[in-house]
Amino acid sequence: MNILVALHNLLRWVLLILLLASIVKSLSGLNGKKALSAGDKKIWLFTMISAHTQFLVGLILLLFGRFGMFTASLPEGTSVMKDSFYRFFWVEHTTMMLIAIVLITIGRGQAKKSIPDAVKYKKAFWFFLIALIVILAAIPWPFREAVSRPWFPSL
Ligand code: HEM
Numbered sequence: 001m002n003i004l005v006a007l008h009n010l011l012r013w014v015l016l017i018l019l020l021a022s023i024v025k026s027l028s029g030l031n032g033k034k035a036l037s038a039g040d041k042k043i044w045l046f047t048m049i050s051a052h053t054q055f056l057v058g059l060i061l062l063l064f065g066r067f068g069m070f071t072a073s074l075p076e077g078t079s080v081m082k083d084s085f086y087r088f089f090w091v092e093h094t095t096m097m098l099i100a101i102v103l104i105t106i107g108r109g110q111a112k113k114s115i116p117d118a119v120k121y122k123k124a125f126w127f128f129l130i131a132l133i134v135i136l137a138a139i140p141w142p143f144r145e146a147v148s149r150p151w152f153p154s155l
Helices: 002-028 038-064 084-112 117-138
Strands: none
Touching (some): 002 038, 002 084, 038 084
16 A cells, blocks of 8 residues: 555656646647647646546545545544544545546546637636646645645655
């Protein structure tokens, strides 16, 4: 399981970098002068794939990880919503990341629509940007009290 936590930790950086690249690429197409390029489509696709992979790894951790729903038990005398640690990982982190991954999927889906390329870029830009904000808000950063996790995998 440790290896999956490490993977989940590391993949966060891959996803953040790809998502940033996707945003920059969509931004550059916003002025309507650029046709949607194969390279841009590829970056959008890789962003979506890394988001989906992160979801799968996260789901395994959520169910069977060290704080998993089937493998860990809540401290005595509390409930999920009362315990800020479990509420974060079981509810907040999971829900917000799920929303972000759906937004990334919709953003990437713009590439396949039959709408003008400028509109594809514009819509994708907003979906990716909101996803990025949600992800940044839901990561258990080292400076977040109660749920703090390292910047990089600690094996
Ligand atoms: C954009 C997607 C996501 C990002 C960027 C992300 C990021 C992270 C990071 C950085 C950690 C800390 C890892 C560590 O301790 O080194 C973490 C932990 C965790 N994440 Fe995610 N996550 C994402 C999606 C999800 C999803 C969708 C789920 C559930 C379905 C999930 C469930 C968990 C769980 C249960 C942990 C705690 C693992 C443990 O310490 O045993 N994550 N996540």
